[in-house]
Amino acid sequence: MRLVYMDYSATTPVKEEVLQEMLPYFTEKFGNASSIYSTGRQAKHDMDAARKRIADHLHCVPEELYFTSGGSEADNWAIKGIAKARKSKGNHIITSKIEHHAVLHVCETLEKEGFDVTYLDVDEKGLVDPKAVEAAITDQTILITIMYINNEIGTIEPIVEIGEIAKKHQIIFHTDAVQALGNLRIDLSELPVDLMTFSAHKVYGPKGVGALYVRKGIRIPNLIEGGAQERRRRAGTENVAGIVGFAKAVEIAYDQFDEHVERLVSLREKLIEGLIAAIPDTRVSGDRDQRHPGNVHVCFKYIEGESILLSLDMVGIAGSSGSACTSGSLDPSHVLMAIGLGHDIAHGSLRLTIGDFTTEDDIDYILEQLPPIIDRLRRMSPLYEEAKGAK
Amino acid sequence: MRLVYMDYSATTPVKEEVLQEMLPYFTEKFGNASSIYSTGRQAKHDMDAARKRIADHLHCVPEELYFTSGGSEADNWAIKGIAKARKSKGNHIITSKIEHHAVLHVCETLEKEGFDVTYLDVDEKGLVDPKAVEAAITDQTILITIMYINNEIGTIEPIVEIGEIAKKHQIIFHTDAVQALGNLRIDLSELPVDLMTFSAHKVYGPKGVGALYVRKGIRIPNLIEGGAQERRRRAGTENVAGIVGFAKAVEIAYDQFDEHVERLVSLREKLIEGLIAAIPDTRVSGDRDQRHPGNVHVCFKYIEGESILLSLDMVGIAGSSGSACTSGSLDPSHVLMAIGLGHDIAHGSLRLTIGDFTTEDDIDYILEQLPPIIDRLRRMSPLYEEAKGAK
Amino acid sequence: MYTEIVMDHFTNPRNVGEIENADGMGEVGNVKCGDIMRIYLRINADEIIEDIKFKTFGCGSAIAASSIATVIVKGKAVKEALQLTNKQVVDALGGLPAVKVHCSVLAEQALKAAIFDYAKKFGKEYPELEGFDPDADDDHHDLIEEIGEF
Amino acid sequence: MYTEIVMDHFTNPRNVGEIENADGMGEVGNVKCGDIMRIYLRINADEIIEDIKFKTFGCGSAIAASSIATVIVKGKAVKEALQLTNKQVVDALGGLPAVKVHCSVLAEQALKAAIFDYAKKFGKEYPELEGFDPDADDDHHDLIEEIGEF
Numbered sequence A, B: 001m002r003l004v005y006m007d008y009s010a011t012t013p014v015k016e017e018v019l020q021e022m023l024p025y026f027t028e029k030f031g032n033a034s035s036i037y038s039t040g041r042q043a044k045h046d047m048d049a050a051r052k053r054i055a056d057h058l059h060c061v062p063e064e065l066y067f068t069s070g071g072s073e074a075d076n077w078a079i080k081g082i083a084k085a086r087k088s089k090g091n092h093i094i095t096s097k098i099e100h101h102a103v104l105h106v107c108e109t110l111e112k113e114g115f116d117v118t119y120l121d122v123d124e125k126g127l128v129d130p131k132a133v134e135a136a137i138t139d140q141t142i143l144i145t146i147m148y149i150n151n152e153i154g155t156i157e158p159i160v161e162i163g164e165i166a167k168k169h170q171i172i173f174h175t176d177a178v179q180a181l182g183n184l185r186i187d188l189s190e191l192p193v194d195l196m197t198f199s200a201h202k203v204y205g206p207k208g209v210g211a212l213y214v215r216k217g218i219r220i221p222n223l224i225e226g227g228a229q230e231r232r233r234r235a236g237t238e239n240v241a242g243i244v245g246f247a248k249a250v251e252i253a254y255d256q257f258d259e260h261v262e263r264l265v266s267l268r269e270k271l272i273e274g275l276i277a278a279i280p281d282t283r284v285s286g287d288r289d290q291r292h293p294g295n296v297h298v299c300f301k302y303i304e305g306e307s308i309l310l311s312l313d314m315v316g317i318a319g320s321s322g323s324a325c326t327s328g329s330l331d332p333s334h335v336l337m338a339i340g341l342g343h344d345i346a347h348g349s350l351r352l353t354i355g356d357f358t359t360e361d362d363i364d365y366i367l368e369q370l371p372p373i374i375d376r377l378r379r380m381s382p383l384y385e386e387a388k389g390a391k
Numbered sequence C, D: 001m002y003t004e005i006v007m008d009h010f011t012n013p014r015n016v017g018e019i020e021n022a023d024g025m026g027e028v029g030n031v032k033c034g035d036i037m038r039i040y041l042r043i044n045a046d047e048i049i050e051d052i053k054f055k056t057f058g059c060g061s062a063i064a065a066s067s068i069a070t071v072i073v074k075g076k077a078v079k080e081a082l083q084l085t086n087k088q089v090v091d092a093l094g095g096l097p098a099v100k101v102h103c104s105v106l107a108e109q110a111l112k113a114a115i116f117d118y119a120k121k122f123g124k125e126y127p128e129l130e131g132f133d134p135d136a137d138d139d140h141h142d143l144i145e146e147i148g149e150f
């Protein structure tokens, strides 16, 4: 059966060149990067080189990047860390209703511990309004955390404006850039951002590796304490293979950046337009312009997402409904609720995300397979029946 | 040059069979384990199978194992988690002076947050006295955390006795078993342990993967919050390749357990006896019987550890002085202080740890290379000069 | 995740559709939860379920549970159909993931609701329906979700 | 971690040893810190360092720093030797990791202590030694450690 992977925002395969660069670190070059002998020093050297390779592409200093076990850890560390470090200055945090759960759940926990959190509304395209950010600031505000690109509907947030506001009010600004890495050029020498979260497995690197950027001069307490790794900021024997793979993946992403974006955007537009044309009552979510190059997010009225996914899976198409992280629960996604969709529409959501291995043929195949699936499910649905009756 | 790796307690190479089992998960089987389509379900299936493979060898239920990014994270999670969960019951924690920094630093942080921590003394072999544990218990005690095997001097702690005491007093008992996995048979259906920490890279699995065992019925708050992974207890896209590699490594370890232990013990004894015979003023640390099968830890009076390591490295021998995690600082190790060594002796410590790829020849080579190195450094040392003068 | 039986009933659901002027019709669930099941019954004078159809808005297991429930009770006496439990539905499907067990509950409830409607219309009394409220909004969904699974 | 020069001076340290009846002898550091440096001087009537020897208990960079310091000042006038800074030692070694910079400080101090001893014995006065206390236990070790490095 033909296999069409359309869930690059959930995770990506490790690119062959990335894997090749990782391999020696499992077996020959396996030394502990904290050790003094040659294999250890070699590991440390290559790990620090990896840090520099990534820093160069993001235009920051290598010492501002700390490796973590992924995006979730980095989000937890950043937010809990700033909350703890600046507790004496205030107890108010500003975020949005459409953040990843790694941000939202941390904020909810902080609320239980006495912090006040403002969860900003977004408009129908998922955009946070910088004016609303500024209006929410109080003299207690210590942190603003707004994501760079939403993982579900692909909307790119106005983080430059938000960051400028944070700067003006001397408030720390964190952004979850997990979906932005490799899909937007990120220039940390220009961006008004204090902390930024990254994850390797969204850019053709390995799972279980990420990084937190912490601008020089900002101190946060450790989330994982113990050994002196990562300049004493993040304990645990370093995953050198993963870190080197991460660096290679970032390099490839930015070396081939223009071509990557152009290809993805063209496939994305073809798919969105094709779906609108072929399937009635299709609603495109998110902003059509300020959008992740590979994100296609649509809602099909009257039917439920999981049954779409299962049907797609049976013809070899892998998609998601809401964030991959939450698809275990299949509750209507908080993001779709926040952009004002009714439950009936939100439940019928489908996210297809395009990546570097997606072809024109894949898009054609989806446009051929999906319409009859939607039709079949709708004909089984009591809601469709009612809607038709009403017309 | 001949290369003799003697730092298996710091980290191990990934065994070829382990790597082979990991490889498909980077490229073909790269699906997100939280996804609904086939490649995702496959990943989830294999990950849960890995959990079961490990659980079977440890005689626990798979649902009692949660994967983490390593031993440090698991230690942090266990201790901070119990402290938070049982805060209302009491604020006292009992540990020892020779724990890994991932335990000690967490305890120190908890002290700042209002917890009382008793750091128990150990005897000159590094053994914690169960009676001292019992004596330290107050009506505020909520957690006892004592490691299974000390990473530096290799002493095996009496965790069964300690666990029984904890049980009697209805106190949670956590043990860091990072060095025990693969080197002791661990039967969680028998052991009186509530939480146990593991790390893959110490048993020929990959770095950046570990696990926390949490006995059924015990609830701890999450350390890393976000997505619903690991039954909602540990967020972050699962490192499936790493987890599968971990399982394979544990399987190999226990399938070849008797042979492994026998070989290591025989090489260990040969090396210890050889060093004592060849080098005057050599002091063996730790318990000679209750000992990690591969641990050789000695102190050479009058000289400093790093210069021994550098000299060894120049003839291709990789060893460590104190824990690999702390060797960045080269402060006299807290473990050696705790067993009562003076600074002069503690600074001259050398840990050589034997593993599955160590040969008799390697031991012979070390016994040939090390004595002249010690002699040369001693002749450079003002302390040696004085000591000789005094004799 | 799903058994072959579930996938079969999801892909080729039996008894999909409507019955015009049904003798009993029941609907349970709501859009909020993401599952709505509607069951139509044609019942003859001997109180035998002659025909049964369903329409379902919901996930794969909701569709499969509806389908298999209709198969189980079709041709049975109403009194017998009232004995249907969600456990039977789960077993007939060869099992359901823990987070999906609520779908089998919905199928049981939808059938009961349809029989309730029939009883009301035709003045029948069934002790099994004592206390049954077709509009009750059980929170079994969240309840079961908490159990979770790997 | 270490430059080739450091490794060279660690492996083949110059001027290791003692000088019997030295004109000056200084020792700094302590066992607690893990570094002890002792320097012996033979100084002639023209106040030229004719010979210098050292003994060091310490890490690779402590040994290398001692060695290179002796090389730098051997044959120099005492007044010139007093100009030696730890920075010069670091530079001569081609650099030291941040956590090891204190070794270069020790070398500078050990030399000063030896000259201090010489000055005391021979009734010399050097303004450069004003306020110098050979027994002061500077905490430069911890201080520098905090800077850290990757």
Ligand SMILES: Cc1ncc(COP(=O)(O)O)c(C=O)c1O
Pocket (backbone or CB within 6 Å): A235, A236, A237, A238, B009, B010, B069, B070, B071, B072, B073, B075, B100, B102, B147, B149, B150, B151, B176, B178, B179, B199, B200, B201, B208, B209, B210, B325
């Ligand atoms: C006893 C002990 N605990 C914890 C750890 C930390 O494990 P990891 O490096 O996987 O974080 C180690 C090794 O570094 C160890 O030896």
Ligand SMILES: Cc1ncc(COP(=O)(O)O)c(C=O)c1O
Pocket (backbone or CB within 6 Å): A009, A010, A069, A070, A071, A072, A073, A075, A100, A102, A147, A149, A150, A151, A176, A178, A179, A199, A200, A201, A208, A209, A210, A325, B235, B236, B237, B238
């Ligand atoms: C926006 C966003 N933040 C955080 C994460 C979490 O990253 P990780 O899976 O590496 O923990 C993800 C993906 O899962 C994401 O899309």
